[in-house]
Amino acid sequence: MNKDAFWQLIEDCRPTEPDPEAELLAPALTERLTQCPLSLVTGFAEQLSWALCQLDRKEYGSDLSDDAFLYTRAAVVAAGRDVFKSVLQDPAVFKQYATKLIWAESLLYTPDRAYKRITGEEWDRNTRYSYESCSNTEGWAD
8 A cells, every 4th residue: 555545545534524533534444444455454554654653753742641642643644644744844733633632542453453354363563664652763863
């Protein structure tokens, strides 16, 4: 799955009503991914980890706990490509999510749930990029 397909899938599954914490988006994505080949599930996981890693920067999360920072980054990704790009251009946009405590933790588990529904097994996954807070060494360099 390439970046365009990743963002299009998020857009296609986004509900029409406000859903800042991805409570409706995550199950819709899981459902859609379970109808795809397993390679698209793993591709989604790779793109998700890449996007979260891009947001793992000191200027966004230096005053948040690791979990709060991760879940807030997930909310930015759940908001879509335009919001994601605007955050990369202006850290103040991220602060709007952080100060309102908008978290989309459920998005993180979407590929794992789809994988389990397809295979019947838990997924011990590793992606190219770690999305854990403070793991992007370039983003936290002085």
